[in-house]
Amino acid sequence: MSTLKNLTQSVIEGNVEQVKDQVRSLIAGGVNPVEIVNQGLIAGMNVVGARFKAGDMYVPEVLMCARSMGAGLELVKPLIAEKDVQNKGKVVIGTVKADLHDIGKNLVSMMMQSGGLEVIDIGIDVSPEKFIEAVREHKPDVVGMSALLTTTMPAMKDTIELLEEEGLRDKVKVIVGGAPVSQEFATSIGADGYAPDAATATDLCKEYIGA
Numbered sequence: 001m002s003t004l005k006n007l008t009q010s011v012i013e014g015n016v017e018q019v020k021d022q023v024r025s026l027i028a029g030g031v032n033p034v035e036i037v038n039q040g041l042i043a044g045m046n047v048v049g050a051r052f053k054a055g056d057m058y059v060p061e062v063l064m065c066a067r068s069m070g071a072g073l074e075l076v077k078p079l080i081a082e083k084d085v086q087n088k089g090k091v092v093i094g095t096v097k098a099d100l101h102d103i104g105k106n107l108v109s110m111m112m113q114s115g116g117l118e119v120i121d122i123g124i125d126v127s128p129e130k131f132i133e134a135v136r137e138h139k140p141d142v143v144g145m146s147a148l149l150t151t152t153m154p155a156m157k158d159t160i161e162l163l164e165e166e167g168l169r170d171k172v173k174v175i176v177g178g179a180p181v182s183q184e185f186a187t188s189i190g191a192d193g194y195a196p197d198a199a200t201a202t203d204l205c206k207e208y209i210g211a
Contacts, residue, residue, distance in 0.1 A: 002026050004040040007072070011044025014064030016071050023072040033079040041069045041076075045114035053199040059107060062198070066110035073113075088116040089209030092134045093144040094126035095178075096155035101148035104178060104198070108144060111198040117205055128159040135168050141209045144201060145191075147178040156181075157189040173208040177201055 002022035010018040019041075026036050048065040051057040057065075091112055095105050102124050109119045120138050122130060135143060143163075147153050156176050163169040175193040176186050186194035192208065195201035 002029070004031070004035065004043070007036070007040035008044040008047070011041055011065055011069050011072070012047050014061060014068050016064075016068045019068040019072045020075060023075045027075065027079065033076045036076050037073065037080070041072045042114050042116070045069050045111065049111055049114070049199040049202065053197060059103065062107060063103070063110075066107065066114070069114055070110065088206060089142070090118045090120065090138060090140040091142045091144055091205055092120045092122060092131070092138055092140040093146070094122040094131060094134070095124040095146045095148070096152050096159065097125055097127045098155065099147050099149050099152035100124050101146070101178075104148065105144075105146040108146065108177065108195075108198040108201045111202045112205060115202040115206060117202070117209075128155065128162040131159045132162055132166055132168065135163070135172060140172060142173045142175060142205045144195075144205070145174070145176045147176070147181060150180045153178075153180060153185065156191070160190050173205075175201060175204055175208075 002025040007019065007022045007026065010022055023036060045065065048057060048062055052062050093105060093109055095102055109121045112119045120134060122134050131143060145156050145159060147156060160174055173192040175195055176191045177195040181194060183194045193204045195204050
Protein backbone atom coordinates (compact mmCIF):
# COMPACT_ATOMS: atom_id res chain seq x y z
CA MET A 1 0.00 0.00 0.00
CA SER A 2 1.39 3.37 -0.97
CA THR A 3 1.67 6.04 1.67
CA LEU A 4 1.68 9.81 1.35
CA LYS A 5 5.35 9.78 2.40
CA ASN A 6 6.21 7.40 -0.48
CA LEU A 7 4.34 9.70 -2.85
CA THR A 8 6.23 12.75 -1.59
CA GLN A 9 9.50 10.89 -2.19
CA SER A 10 8.49 9.90 -5.73
CA VAL A 11 7.72 13.55 -6.55
CA ILE A 12 11.15 14.56 -5.20
CA GLU A 13 12.71 11.87 -7.43
CA GLY A 14 10.68 13.08 -10.42
CA ASN A 15 9.39 9.57 -11.11
CA VAL A 16 6.24 10.15 -13.18
CA GLU A 17 5.08 6.52 -13.50
CA GLN A 18 5.66 5.80 -9.83
CA VAL A 19 3.70 8.92 -8.84
CA LYS A 20 0.78 7.82 -11.02
CA ASP A 21 0.80 4.29 -9.56
CA GLN A 22 0.96 5.59 -6.00
CA VAL A 23 -1.80 8.14 -6.54
CA ARG A 24 -4.04 5.44 -8.01
CA SER A 25 -3.24 3.18 -5.07
CA LEU A 26 -4.00 5.93 -2.54
CA ILE A 27 -7.30 6.76 -4.28
CA ALA A 28 -8.23 3.07 -4.29
CA GLY A 29 -7.31 2.91 -0.60
CA GLY A 30 -9.84 5.63 0.15
CA VAL A 31 -7.36 8.37 1.08
CA ASN A 32 -8.89 11.84 0.96
CA PRO A 33 -7.97 13.40 -2.44
CA VAL A 34 -7.20 16.75 -0.79
CA GLU A 35 -4.69 15.01 1.49
CA ILE A 36 -3.12 13.31 -1.53
CA VAL A 37 -2.60 16.75 -3.07
CA ASN A 38 -1.46 18.65 0.01
CA GLN A 39 0.45 16.03 2.00
CA GLY A 40 1.74 13.99 -0.94
CA LEU A 41 2.20 15.97 -4.15
CA ILE A 42 2.61 19.51 -2.85
CA ALA A 43 4.73 18.36 0.09
CA GLY A 44 7.15 16.87 -2.46
CA MET A 45 7.30 20.03 -4.55
CA ASN A 46 7.91 22.11 -1.42
CA VAL A 47 11.08 20.08 -0.79
CA VAL A 48 12.06 20.42 -4.46
CA GLY A 49 11.48 24.20 -4.32
CA ALA A 50 13.69 24.55 -1.25
CA ARG A 51 16.47 22.46 -2.82
CA PHE A 52 16.26 24.40 -6.07
CA LYS A 53 16.52 27.68 -4.19
CA ALA A 54 19.55 26.39 -2.30
CA GLY A 55 21.24 25.36 -5.55
CA ASP A 56 21.03 21.63 -4.74
CA MET A 57 18.75 20.88 -7.70
CA TYR A 58 18.81 22.17 -11.25
CA VAL A 59 16.13 23.15 -13.76
CA PRO A 60 15.93 19.82 -15.66
CA GLU A 61 15.46 17.90 -12.39
CA VAL A 62 12.88 20.37 -11.10
CA LEU A 63 10.95 20.13 -14.37
CA MET A 64 10.82 16.34 -14.00
CA CYS A 65 9.56 16.72 -10.43
CA ALA A 66 6.95 19.26 -11.52
CA ARG A 67 5.89 16.96 -14.34
CA SER A 68 5.46 14.07 -11.92
CA MET A 69 3.42 16.26 -9.59
CA GLY A 70 1.28 17.38 -12.54
CA ALA A 71 0.64 13.77 -13.56
CA GLY A 72 -0.54 12.95 -10.06
CA LEU A 73 -2.67 16.08 -9.96
CA GLU A 74 -4.46 15.11 -13.17
CA LEU A 75 -5.59 11.85 -11.57
CA VAL A 76 -6.83 13.51 -8.39
CA LYS A 77 -8.44 16.62 -9.89
CA PRO A 78 -11.72 15.01 -10.99
CA LEU A 79 -12.28 13.82 -7.41
CA ILE A 80 -11.91 17.23 -5.84
CA ALA A 81 -14.66 19.81 -5.80
CA GLU A 82 -13.29 23.30 -6.44
CA LYS A 83 -14.40 24.40 -2.97
CA ASP A 84 -12.13 21.83 -1.33
CA VAL A 85 -8.99 23.22 -2.85
CA GLN A 86 -7.59 26.09 -0.94
CA ASN A 87 -6.94 28.72 -3.55
CA LYS A 88 -4.48 31.29 -2.30
CA GLY A 89 -4.85 33.77 -5.15
CA LYS A 90 -4.64 34.14 -8.89
CA VAL A 91 -1.65 34.84 -11.13
CA VAL A 92 -1.53 35.61 -14.87
CA ILE A 93 1.85 34.62 -16.29
CA GLY A 94 3.43 34.87 -19.73
CA THR A 95 6.66 35.30 -21.69
CA VAL A 96 6.76 38.76 -23.25
CA LYS A 97 6.36 39.75 -26.89
CA ALA A 98 8.93 38.37 -29.39
CA ASP A 99 10.31 35.96 -26.79
CA LEU A 100 9.61 32.28 -27.40
CA HIS A 101 11.24 30.78 -24.32
CA ASP A 102 8.99 28.91 -21.97
CA ILE A 103 11.02 26.54 -19.76
CA GLY A 104 11.52 29.13 -17.02
CA LYS A 105 7.94 30.32 -17.26
CA ASN A 106 6.61 26.74 -17.12
CA LEU A 107 8.72 26.06 -14.09
CA VAL A 108 7.40 29.16 -12.32
CA SER A 109 3.86 28.22 -13.29
CA MET A 110 4.23 24.68 -11.91
CA MET A 111 5.88 25.91 -8.73
CA MET A 112 3.11 28.45 -8.15
CA GLN A 113 0.40 25.84 -8.70
CA SER A 114 2.11 23.53 -6.25
CA GLY A 115 2.04 26.44 -3.80
CA GLY A 116 -1.75 26.60 -4.05
CA LEU A 117 -2.00 29.53 -6.45
CA GLU A 118 -4.31 29.51 -9.45
CA VAL A 119 -2.17 30.17 -12.52
CA ILE A 120 -3.42 31.38 -15.88
CA ASP A 121 -0.54 30.77 -18.28
CA ILE A 122 -1.07 32.87 -21.41
CA GLY A 123 1.95 31.44 -23.19
CA ILE A 124 4.89 32.92 -25.08
CA ASP A 125 5.26 35.97 -27.35
CA VAL A 126 2.59 37.79 -25.32
CA SER A 127 1.98 41.39 -26.38
CA PRO A 128 1.19 44.12 -23.83
CA GLU A 129 -2.35 44.15 -25.23
CA LYS A 130 -2.75 40.44 -24.56
CA PHE A 131 -1.59 40.90 -20.97
CA ILE A 132 -4.22 43.65 -20.57
CA GLU A 133 -6.93 41.38 -21.98
CA ALA A 134 -5.96 38.63 -19.54
CA VAL A 135 -6.03 41.05 -16.59
CA ARG A 136 -9.49 42.24 -17.61
CA GLU A 137 -10.79 38.73 -18.12
CA HIS A 138 -9.26 36.90 -15.14
CA LYS A 139 -8.85 39.74 -12.60
CA PRO A 140 -5.62 38.28 -11.14
CA ASP A 141 -3.85 39.42 -7.99
CA VAL A 142 -0.45 39.28 -9.71
CA VAL A 143 0.90 39.51 -13.26
CA GLY A 144 4.16 37.66 -13.88
CA MET A 145 6.31 38.45 -16.93
CA SER A 146 9.28 36.46 -18.15
CA ALA A 147 11.98 37.36 -20.68
CA LEU A 148 15.06 35.41 -21.69
CA LEU A 149 16.41 37.80 -24.29
CA THR A 150 17.83 41.23 -23.55
CA THR A 151 16.08 42.50 -26.69
CA THR A 152 12.63 41.55 -25.39
CA MET A 153 13.01 43.14 -21.95
CA PRO A 154 11.55 46.52 -23.04
CA ALA A 155 8.21 44.73 -23.63
CA MET A 156 7.94 44.45 -19.85
CA LYS A 157 8.10 48.21 -19.53
CA ASP A 158 5.55 48.61 -22.35
CA THR A 159 3.14 46.26 -20.58
CA ILE A 160 3.40 48.12 -17.28
CA GLU A 161 2.85 51.44 -19.09
CA LEU A 162 -0.22 50.04 -20.83
CA LEU A 163 -1.59 48.77 -17.50
CA GLU A 164 -1.23 52.34 -16.23
CA GLU A 165 -2.91 53.85 -19.31
CA GLU A 166 -5.82 51.43 -19.00
CA GLY A 167 -6.27 52.24 -15.31
CA LEU A 168 -5.43 48.69 -14.21
CA ARG A 169 -2.00 49.18 -12.69
CA ASP A 170 -3.20 49.68 -9.12
CA LYS A 171 -5.34 46.54 -9.32
CA VAL A 172 -2.42 44.10 -9.78
CA LYS A 173 1.07 43.49 -8.52
CA VAL A 174 3.62 42.98 -11.29
CA ILE A 175 6.61 40.68 -10.94
CA VAL A 176 9.30 40.10 -13.57
CA GLY A 177 12.01 37.50 -14.07
CA GLY A 178 14.24 35.74 -16.55
CA ALA A 179 17.98 35.36 -17.11
CA PRO A 180 18.81 38.95 -18.19
CA VAL A 181 16.40 40.61 -15.76
CA SER A 182 17.70 42.16 -12.54
CA GLN A 183 16.33 43.91 -9.48
CA GLU A 184 17.65 47.20 -10.87
CA PHE A 185 15.79 46.69 -14.14
CA ALA A 186 12.59 45.71 -12.30
CA THR A 187 12.79 48.88 -10.21
CA SER A 188 13.53 51.05 -13.25
CA ILE A 189 10.40 49.92 -15.12
CA GLY A 190 8.13 50.22 -12.09
CA ALA A 191 7.57 46.51 -11.42
CA ASP A 192 6.55 45.57 -7.87
CA GLY A 193 9.01 42.74 -7.63
CA TYR A 194 11.78 40.70 -9.21
CA ALA A 195 12.30 36.96 -8.84
CA PRO A 196 15.60 35.29 -9.77
CA ASP A 197 14.01 31.83 -9.64
CA ALA A 198 10.71 29.97 -9.52
CA ALA A 199 10.70 29.40 -5.78
CA THR A 200 11.25 33.12 -5.09
CA ALA A 201 8.53 34.04 -7.60
CA THR A 202 6.09 31.81 -5.73
CA ASP A 203 7.07 33.26 -2.35
CA LEU A 204 6.72 36.80 -3.70
CA CYS A 205 3.22 36.14 -5.02
CA LYS A 206 2.12 34.63 -1.73
CA GLU A 207 3.55 37.64 0.08
CA TYR A 208 1.64 40.07 -2.14
CA ILE A 209 -1.59 38.11 -1.89
CA GLY A 210 -1.18 37.63 1.83
CA ALA A 211 -1.47 33.85 1.51
